Amino acid sequence: MTLQGKTAIVTGSNSGIGLGIARSFAAGGLNVVLNSYSDTEEDHALAADLAKEHGVEVRYIQADLSSGEAARGLVESAGRCDILVNNAGIQHVAPVENFPAGKWDAIIAINLSSAFHTTAAALPMMRAAGWGRVINIASAHGLRASPYKSAYVAAKHGIVGMTKVVALETAEEPITANAICPGYVLTPLVESQIPDTMKEYGMDRDTAIREVLLKRQPSKEFATTDQLGGTALFLCSDHAAQITGTTISVDGGWTAV
Numbered sequence: 001m002t003l004q005g006k007t008a009i010v011t012g013s014n015s016g017i018g019l020g021i022a023r024s025f026a027a028g029g030l031n032v033v034l035n036s037y038s039d040t041e042e043d044h045a046l047a048a049d050l051a052k053e054h055g056v057e058v059r060y061i062q063a064d065l066s067s068g069e070a071a072r073g074l075v076e077s078a079g080r081c082d083i084l085v086n087n088a089g090i091q092h093v094a095p096v097e098n099f100p101a102g103k104w105d106a107i108i109a110i111n112l113s114s115a116f117h118t119t120a121a122a123l124p125m126m127r128a129a130g131w132g133r134v135i136n137i138a139s140a141h142g143l144r145a146s147p148y149k150s151a152y153v154a155a156k157h158g159i160v161g162m163t164k165v166v167a168l169e170t171a172e173e174p175i176t177a178n179a180i181c182p183g184y185v186l187t188p189l190v191e192s193q194i195p196d197t198m199k200e201y202g203m204d205r206d207t208a209i210r211e212v213l214l215k216r217q218p219s220k221e222f223a224t225t226d227q228l229g230g231t232a233l234f235l236c237s238d239h240a241a242q243i244t245g246t247t248i249s250v251d252g253g254w255t256a257v
């Protein structure tokens, strides 16, 4: 099955892991829909540059995925969805008793419920096309917990569960559903935590990264957005046609412990 000409929607793809996956897809000949909640000139220029670099179609479609209606609208506006990557996500860290209710709601909406809505809108398109891939970007926190991340860990465990259900509901069709579980990846989301960590522990940058951020990542190396793009592209390939309803960890050994 050639991937050339197929359309992939990657949610939350104007930075970080989503952008890395979008780049790998464009390089692999896929047409790509980029998305975020913003609608800036830079967002549209990113799409135009990616299209020019790889000779594929790349569109940017704004949708704030904290709304289920907007999440479904993203897929409908794209008009076609052979590959759906549910990647958009946010984080907030606080003990349960102080966790702001609004932050809980936003994390569950963006990191979990949006994937339910996009998947519900995309499956009929995949069935009509006779092929499809659902790839959910969960986390090592979809398989393990950490203190102070109640909403994030709940959402990530939730999306791993939903992945299995979608896989069972599509098992007899040429559609697969899997979750990729990254460990720490040096994206803007993680980069922004480094200065505070250095300050809090009185450490230089390298020590803070090694001793605090990568404490649970035995390789002591960040996973890269390019490695996640390659993993997502593999899940789209024929070699992965019988891989469904499972998780693939890209975490330097975190969940081996």
Ligand code: NAD
Pocket: 011, 012, 013, 014, 015, 016, 017, 018, 035, 036, 037, 063, 064, 065, 066, 087, 088, 089, 090, 110, 111, 137, 138, 139, 140, 181, 182, 183, 184, 185, 186, 187, 188, 189, 190
């Ligand atoms: P990032 O902040 O670089 O990217 C997050 C993306 O989601 C951005 O494009 C952002 O615009 C988008 N987004 C946020 N709120 C949105 C909304 N309301 N509507 C639409 N888009 C929205 O972060 P990242 O590290 O690339 O994270 C991407 C995914 O990978 C997330 O689901 C995150 O939980 C997961 N993840 C990240 C790491 C890591 O170490 N960076 C590890 C495991 C899992």
